[in-house]
Amino acid sequence: MTSPAWSLSGSDGVWHSVLTTDDDLDLALIAESGQCFRWEELPDGGYGAIHKARRLTIEPIGPGTFGLSCDNAEFLDIWADYLDLNESYRAIRERIDAHADPFLARAAEAEKGIRILRQDPWETLVSFIISQNRNIPAIKRSIELLCEKAGRACVDSQGQPFFAFPSPEEVLSLGMEGLADCKLGYRDKYVLAAARSVLDGEIDLNEVADSDADAAIEMLMTLYGVGKKVASCVALFGFHKLDAFPVDVWVKRVLKSEYPQGYPLKAYSPYNGVYQQYMFAFYRNGQEG
């Protein structure tokens, strides 16, 4: 390993800790990437990110510099891993050959700063089951309702209350009646079934974690209400299988318009999921840049 592309300093009088990095890190692009549903934009340009039973406030305060609401110890323990800071996304971008694939090069340049967060597998599974057939505001609303209804009440270091994502037990104990308040529509039975499958051991999330992208997707697809698209998203965002390549309507458009001869999945392994994120964002954001 080379030396990390990031470092921490102590309190600057305003923030508890300050992160400095020269790798790709754009909070707005991550928040809008569709991979996470519990990031909230704050009035001062920062973001509040909820992960398990913790909440981080992070705000850009200069080039490659970010103010943090946590201390160094918590950042090293939790958030450096969550933000996947030990992976160089610049290096992943630089593998793209701009002559061979000018479109991907353009997309990656326009969307550089996206990272694949290391989110909780169970939370990601339920979130993407909820996501099917819906837009992001609707997904966020349902997830918040589910957390309020079944998650543990928590308070962050600044005294702000929030709810943790409910465990499989907590979801199961809600039952169909409790889930009805979460505006899940017909997906309620899928969410309940996922909780049962995890608790029954019908699916072993640790085994999914130990598998490669294709095997992980296959296992996830055995769950009721989980098809290939949702399984690929869960593999990529919940199990950090960077080679998983979710195909949704936007990516279908990309493949049809930009790669009529076929997309070189083999050549881009094991980073297909990262490149998918650039292309997805580039098309969805209207191919600016």
Next chain:
DNA sequence: ACCCAGGAGCTGC
């Protein structure tokens, strides 16, 4: 009013 978003479950080949 209308369009958008994935998966299940069916039909017909």
Next chain:
DNA sequence: GCAGCTCATGGG
């Protein structure tokens, strides 16, 4: 097997 339907649901 697999292509092509229909259904269920909530938000913009």
